[in-house]
Amino acid sequence: MKLGFLVDLNLCMGCKGCEIACKVENEVPLSSWRLRVKYIDIGTFPDTSRSFTPLRCNHCENAPCERICPVSALHYLDNGIVNIDSDRCIACAGCIMACPYGAIYMDPESNTADKCTYCAHRIEGGMMPACVVACPVEANIFGDVEDETSHISRYIMEHQGAVQVRKPEKFTDPKHYYVGGGNNTLNPLAHERIEGYGLFTNITTLKHVGDPNHSMLDRFNPFGHDEVDNDSFMDFEQQGQDSKNEKGGH
Secondary structure, three states: OOEEEEEEOOOOOOOOHHHHHHHHHOOOOOOOOOOEEEEEEEEEOOEEEEEEEEEOOOOOOOOHHHHHOOOOOEEEOOOOOEEEOOOOOOOOOHHHHHOOOOOOEEOOOOOOEEOOOOOHHHHHOOOOOHHHHHOOOOOEEEEEOOOOOOHHHHHHHHOOOOEEOOOHHHOOOOOEEEEOOHHHHHOHHHOOOOOOEOOOOEOOOOOOOOOOOOOHHHHHOOOOHHHOOHHHHHHHHHHHHHHHHHOOOO
């Protein structure tokens, strides 16, 4: 048995239900994610579209994170899942640097590495991963890729030529597949960014970097930068103090 995951990007509608289900099921801390749904906008107005891509651990058959771990905290289960033992983890972050998919994070509460495990605890009990159960359009397909009669194997055979993986050039042999979405969805370098624009707005530049002669004192200077020196500033300070005393200030 070798478990794998497939996402049909033609069905995914970006509801992020899988994100929330994963976070709740695995008690993932705030600001951390085992699973996230990325989106990109393609085209220019009015001919535009938005594509969603769920991203999680790829459970590679040739996993660099498993090889680099010095204490075997990352290890293979018999079903092919790349699992992680937080009790063994020494937080060296080697796996985080080795993973080409950015799928591993450091848990801020336990200070140990963590990632998607295909909900291995649920699999052991005969249940599906939480994200599969939560998907309202059944875009997440999970099962044994070595069983020709399984749903995921039949799905792969039916979509031969259209099945993709992320970063095949890394030769990690990922067991996480995608159908649909195109190259722009899975390859960040393939997505065209219009020159002069960032994610939300037009990119502009400052007309000048700044005046090296300005200082923090200029924030309190009512005379202008060219009309004051240290002595005149001290006179201004004294005038302000006298005015404050006249008004009964403390």
